Amino acid sequence: MVNYILRRLGYAVILTVLVSFVGFVIIKLPPGDFLTQKLEQLRARGDRSAEAQIEALRAKYGLDKPFMEQYTTWAVGFLKGDFGESFAYERPVRDLLGERLWLTVILSVATLIVVWALAIPLGVYSAVRQYSLGDQIITTISFIGLGMPGFLLALLILYFAIVVLNQDVLGLFSPQYQDAPWSIGKVLDLLQHLWVPAIISAVTGAGGLIRIMRGNLLDTLGQPFIEAARARGLKNRDVIWKHGVRMAINPLIVILGSEALPGIISGNALVSIVLNLPTIGPLFVQALRQLDMYLAGTCLVIFTILLMLGNLLSDLMLAWLDPRIRLE
Amino acid sequence: MTAATLPTKKSQARQVSQSYWSLVWWKFKKNRIAVIGGIILILMYFCMAVIPEFIAPYALERKSSFTEARPQTIRFIDAQGNFSLRPFVYGLERKIDEQLRRRTYVENPQVKYYIYFFVKGDPYKLLGFIPWDRHLFGVDPSIKDAHIYIMGTDSNGRDFFSRIIYGGRLSLLIGLIGQLLTIILGSILGAISGYYGGAIDMFVQRFTEFLNAFPDIPLFMALAAAIPKYWSPITVYFMLTLILAFVRWGGLARQVRGLILSLREREYVLAAKSAGASDSRIMFRHLLPGTMSHVIVIATLSIPGMILSETALSWLGLGLRPPLTSWGVLLQEAGTVYAIRFAAWQLWTIPFILATIMAYNMLGDGLRDAMDPYSAR
Numbered sequence: 001m002v003n004y005i006l007r008r009l010g011y012a013v014i015l016t017v018l019v020s021f022v023g024f025v026i027i028k029l030p031p032g033d034f035l036t037q038k039l040e041q042l043r044a045r046g047d048r049s050a051e052a053q054i055e056a057l058r059a060k061y062g063l064d065k066p067f068m069e070q071y072t073t074w075a076v077g078f079l080k081g082d083f084g085e086s087f088a089y090e091r092p093v094r095d096l097l098g099e100r101l102w103l104t105v106i107l108s109v110a111t112l113i114v115v116w117a118l119a120i121p122l123g124v125y126s127a128v129r130q131y132s133l134g135d136q137i138i139t140t141i142s143f144i145g146l147g148m149p150g151f152l153l154a155l156l157i158l159y160f161a162i163v164v165l166n167q168d169v170l171g172l173f174s175p176q177y178q179d180a181p182w183s184i185g186k187v188l189d190l191l192q193h194l195w196v197p198a199i200i201s202a203v204t205g206a207g208g209l210i211r212i213m214r215g216n217l218l219d220t221l222g223q224p225f226i227e228a229a230r231a232r233g234l235k236n237r238d239v240i241w242k243h244g245v246r247m248a249i250n251p252l253i254v255i256l257g258s259e260a261l262p263g264i265i266s267g268n269a270l271v272s273i274v275l276n277l278p279t280i281g282p283l284f285v286q287a288l289r290q291l292d293m294y295l296a297g298t299c300l301v302i303f304t305i306l307l308m309l310g311n312l313l314s315d316l317m318l319a320w321l322d323p324r325i326r327l328e
Numbered sequence: 329m330t331a332a333t334l335p336t337k338k339s340q341a342r343q344v345s346q347s348y349w350s351l352v353w354w355k356f357k358k359n360r361i362a363v364i365g366g367i368i369l370i371l372m373y374f375c376m377a378v379i380p381e382f383i384a385p386y387a388l389e390r391k392s393s394f395t396e397a398r399p400q401t402i403r404f405i406d407a408q409g410n411f412s413l414r415p416f417v418y419g420l421e422r423k424i425d426e427q428l429r430r431r432t433y434v435e436n437p438q439v440k441y442y443i444y445f446f447v448k449g450d451p452y453k454l455l456g457f458i459p460w461d462r463h464l465f466g467v468d469p470s471i472k473d474a475h476i477y478i479m480g481t482d483s484n485g486r487d488f489f490s491r492i493i494y495g496g497r498l499s500l501l502i503g504l505i506g507q508l509l510t511i512i513l514g515s516i517l518g519a520i521s522g523y524y525g526g527a528i529d530m531f532v533q534r535f536t537e538f539l540n541a542f543p544d545i546p547l548f549m550a551l552a553a554a555i556p557k558y559w560s561p562i563t564v565y566f567m568l569t570l571i572l573a574f575v576r577w578g579g580l581a582r583q584v585r586g587l588i589l590s591l592r593e594r595e596y597v598l599a600a601k602s603a604g605a606s607d608s609r610i611m612f613r614h615l616l617p618g619t620m621s622h623v624i625v626i627a628t629l630s631i632p633g634m635i636l637s638e639t640a641l642s643w644l645g646l647g648l649r650p651p652l653t654s655w656g657v658l659l660q661e662a663g664t665v666y667a668i669r670f671a672a673w674q675l676w677t678i679p680f681i682l683a684t685i686m687a688y689n690m691l692g693d694g695l696r697d698a699m700d701p702y703s704a705r
Binding site for chain 2: 026031148152304
């Protein structure tokens with residue numbers, strides 16, 4: 001077990017180095033950089049000292065150095081927790097991400113809880129009462145959710161909220177609470193805005209989970225050990241939850257690790273952009289558009305590392321939950 | 329009772345002597361939902377990818393003075409209660425909304441424009457080379473200022489319905505072309521990897537793992553952002569297709585590899601080998617056809633993802649850009665709060681996207697069942 005973890009970690013480290021390098025290359029790919037964009041803007045404004053200003057900035061950010069040197073400086077800084085500086089904001093990337101981190105995590109964890117608290121019971125119900133009216137309704141809704149892309153649903157809900165309800169649901173807070181200290185009013189205001197992303201995640205995220213839960217539980221309930229448990233006279237509830245669900249939930253653990261955990265930081269960037277949520281996803285997209293190299297690169301690498309960690313965690317969790325699985 | 333069971337027996341007798349693909353077709357035909365999905369897709373591709381110039385009442389860049397005009401309702405009964413079999417729309421009239429201080433349009437019941445089929449309109453070249461000027465429907469062009477905007481207009485006064493039809497061409501084709509590239513890349517590399525094993529297999533496997541290590545959407549975005557802004561729109565379109573295919577082939581390659589691994593131990597492969605068939609012949613004539621049913625199902629089910637990726641990227645401003653028109657580009661204008669409040673008809677793109685996705689899912693589900701015609705289900 002320890003051996004396995006060590007080997008996986010070693011592999012992850014190698015992959016991280018590769019990923020960070022390739023990520024840096026991709027981010028550097030677009031011709032020109034943030035400063036050339038800025039130079040054009042300054043020139044358009046007729047700024048005489050544009051060239052000199054940009055040269056100074058170029059030297060300050062080390063953009064005049066050769067590529068490998070830029071990469072190693074950034075990578076070494078990355079290990080120390082210094083992710084470089086954002087050109088557009090002219091602030092350290094670390095502070096920018098830190099500001100948005102809390103709201104991102106709160107939002108993701110909240111939606112995660114909603115989605116899972118909905119999906120597992122509904123999936124179980126759907127399997128236990130197969131082909132009942134409830135099952136058919138759940139199945140239909142989950143199929144719609146599976147096919148529905150989150151950002152389109154977000155646009156539709158936005159339309160509904162603006163045109164039909166005439167309510168402002170953008171962002172996480174109303175303007176008067178934006179910079180206010182935390183209070184009961186602010187929490188209530190947050191909850192009032194939170195229902196939109198919560199519904200979107202519930203519809204789009206729970207659909208797939210319900211289907212998997214239902215399918216697995218149906219398979220499990222047909223197996224001999226369930227029959228044996230029933231034959232021993234166990235309560236139906238215990239048979240389903242302690243024997244059936246416990247087995248059938250394994251694939252969901254994999255999803256929890258490989259999709260949900262990395263998603264906590266990256267979130268659903270597209271939905272966040274529609275709803276104007278102050279999370280990390282929109283920051284990343286904006287950085288890409290503005291060629292804000294270090295900000296975009298840091299986000300990409302962090303997302304990737306989290307994905308790898310999530311995969312590792314889900315494998316370990318699986319081994320811990322299901323003693324039949326051996327890690328080699 | 330006997331009458332009811334007889335046809336089944338007959339069909340069972342038929343079933344035995346049928347080839348695999350005709351069995352698949354036979355089973356597919358019985359699945360009504362899948363057939364509907366297929367018909368919807370054929371219609372959409374025909375109308376939007378092949379003859380959009382004919383279906384759309386206006387040319388793509390035809391501007392008018394009606395900017396952000398609301399959609400006109402198609403009517404059969406006018407304000408006086410007179411019924412007319414020929415549908416018509418009321419003319420739009422400009423008005424200033426005092427409260428919001430912006431220009432709006434209202435329908436004027438005094439002005440009626442009847443809708444005709446096959447009317448003369450903006451000239452175009454059908455299929456790129458047949459010059460024509462007829463459109464599927466429209467209003468009488470001899471009336472001055474006659475107009476029909478069944479889904480409103482955009483901020484430049486262009487007919488939104490026409491733009492959706494034209495936009496469908498790029499959006500629908502990117503899914504098809506991108507998926508085709510994915511299939512080619514994925515099945516060839518998957519087949520080589522599974523058949524030869526060894527170092528090639530190692531390399532392909534590590535490479536797909538490496539691609540998989542990146543989260544999908546952020547990687548798409550980063551790669552799309554790397555396309556130079558000054559490239560011609562067509563090159564950008566082509567690059568975007570390549571990027572979508574490049575990021576996605578790994579999953580398909582893995583599955584093909586798995587199938588090939590199990591197929592290559594079969595007797596018929598051994599027979600081919602002892603008959604002296606070359607490696608490439610065994611791979612492409614004997615092994616790959618065996619994986620095709622699986623590949624087709626996966627491909628059908630993943631085309632919606634491709635179309636959505638294009639839509640999302642263009643909508644974010646990282647993919648296609650005007651003057652190209654795709655569904656994502658259309659959404660870019662429609663997605664702002666201002667547009668939703670005052671020109672909500674621009675969200676008409678969304679039902680078209682959703683219909684495409686649903687149709688592909690319906691078709692793919694049906695194909696998945698049909699590709700396994702020997703099972704009882």
